Amino acid sequence: MSKIVIIEDDAQSARLAARVLKKAGHEVILAEDGEIGLRVVFEHKPDLVLIDLGLPDIDGQTVIGLIRENDDAKHSLIVAFTAYPEDTAAEMAKAYGCDGVITKPIDTHKFADQVAGFFRRD
Amino acid sequence: MTNPFFIAASADKYSIARLADIYNESRVDYIVPMPMNTKRLHDYVAQYDVDLSASVVAVNQDQQVAGIGMLGVRGTRAWITRLGVIPTRRGRGVGQFIMDSLLTNAVSRGCQSVLLEVIEGNEPAYGLFSKLSFETTRRLLVIRRAPNPLPAETLRVEPLNIDQITLFLSRRPPVASWLNETPSILAGGSTVEGLCVSLDSGEMGWIVYRSTPFQLSHFILGSVTDDLSDECARALLRVVHTRHPRRDTKVENLPADSPLWAAYQALGYGIEFTRIEMIKPL
Numbered sequence: 001m002s003k004i005v006i007i008e009d010d011a012q013s014a015r016l017a018a019r020v021l022k023k024a025g026h027e028v029i030l031a032e033d034g035e036i037g038l039r040v041v042f043e044h045k046p047d048l049v050l051i052d053l054g055l056p057d058i059d060g061q062t063v064i065g066l067i068r069e070n071d072d073a074k075h076s077l078i079v080a081f082t083a084y085p086e087d088t089a090a091e092m093a094k095a096y097g098c099d100g101v102i103t104k105p106i107d108t109h110k111f112a113d114q115v116a117g118f119f120r121r122d
Numbered sequence: 123m124t125n126p127f128f129i130a131a132s133a134d135k136y137s138i139a140r141l142a143d144i145y146n147e148s149r150v151d152y153i154v155p156m157p158m159n160t161k162r163l164h165d166y167v168a169q170y171d172v173d174l175s176a177s178v179v180a181v182n183q184d185q186q187v188a189g190i191g192m193l194g195v196r197g198t199r200a201w202i203t204r205l206g207v208i209p210t211r212r213g214r215g216v217g218q219f220i221m222d223s224l225l226t227n228a229v230s231r232g233c234q235s236v237l238l239e240v241i242e243g244n245e246p247a248y249g250l251f252s253k254l255s256f257e258t259t260r261r262l263l264v265i266r267r268a269p270n271p272l273p274a275e276t277l278r279v280e281p282l283n284i285d286q287i288t289l290f291l292s293r294r295p296p297v298a299s300w301l302n303e304t305p306s307i308l309a310g311g312s313t314v315e316g317l318c319v320s321l322d323s324g325e326m327g328w329i330v331y332r333s334t335p336f337q338l339s340h341f342i343l344g345s346v347t348d349d350l351s352d353e354c355a356r357a358l359l360r361v362v363h364t365r366h367p368r369r370d371t372k373v374e375n376l377p378a379d380s381p382l383w384a385a386y387q388a389l390g391y392g393i394e395f396t397r398i399e400m401i402k403p404l
């Protein structure tokens with residue numbers, strides 16, 4: 001079982017992702033904006049962070065940069081979880097040191113495998 | 123502005139928190155996600171001279187909110203921003219209703235022109251604005267640079283005080299986008315910083331930007347001595363990123379044909395998305 005933090009302001013999208021990941025056996029913690037997300041990530045040092053790039057308080061990219069600068073949290077896998085156009089999302093994710101991208105809306109049949117794939121790669 | 127289905131409520135009748143909720147709801151499926159919380163919208167309204175009494179919330183016959191549009195006003199110029207229609211209430215002309223309401227409000231405030239920006243690829247919005255006689259003026263890039271420390275360099279660098287910053291900004295030709303006009307920059311208050319760099323060639327350049335704990339933004343570059351060279355532009359950007367090595371950077375509305383784009387690219391910037399700026403004389 002892995003510890004996963006989902007930083008996502010869209011409650012419906014966050015709940016759906018959390019439900020799928022919990023069913024797959026992961027521990028999931030939700031954070032509704034960037035500031036809360038940073039606090040949760042620094043406190044829980046998760047195995048993986050799923051982060052929306054469009055957050056209401058701090059841009060997702062900025063949050064990713066701050067996680068990567070934190071000695072305790074920087075080794076977490078970070079996956080951009082976004083509705084951005086796929087090309088843009090992939091470029092942003094690479095530039096900001098993400099381990100990958102999952103585009104929204106999620107496919108509930110594939111989502112848990114997509115996330116598991118990042119652990120296998122690691 | 124006649125539409126039997128909607129009324130235009132003045133946005134100043136709503137709290138900022140409620141306006142943020144309406145805006146977020148209207149943009150939930152937007153081409154580029156850009157939600158705002160209460161603080162972010164509050165700052166946005168203040169920094170970009172958004173006139174909430176001229177901004178509107180569209181309400182349908184069942185008293186349900188259908189959409190929102192905001193109007194910035196500076197002298198005789200207006201700027202339409204934060205326009206959105208709630209997805210489940212689209213398709214009854216609410217977008218055009220909001221636009222018509224904002225244009226009427228701009229005219230009543232003595233404005234002679236209205237600017238707006240639309241994200242490239244948002245064809246329904248671009249089509250609506252074209253139908254309302256807005257004309258494209260230019261493409262604007264929104265660019266970003268991830269935190270990435272640079273090796274230190276020896277350059278002669280002087281910080282600028284607020285009077286110098288104001289002077290340099292005022293000397294620019296009037297071509298900045300609304301977000302980068304001098305009032306927008308100076309509204310950043312204590313987050314506004316400025317530096318002057320001297321090159322061995324004798325060229326002197328300046329850069330003004332906003333520096334918050336999380337992000338650098340609002341970069342404006344210029345030359346003290348002549349046209350700004352690519353070498354000087356790169357030096358200015360290097361100096362800022364050397365001083366703030368761990369900071370994420372977002373620069374909005376750089377004209378796509380700007381000669382500065384090459385310098386930004388050399389420093390590791392990439393395009394996040396592109397906007398189309400449009401104008402309509404009133």
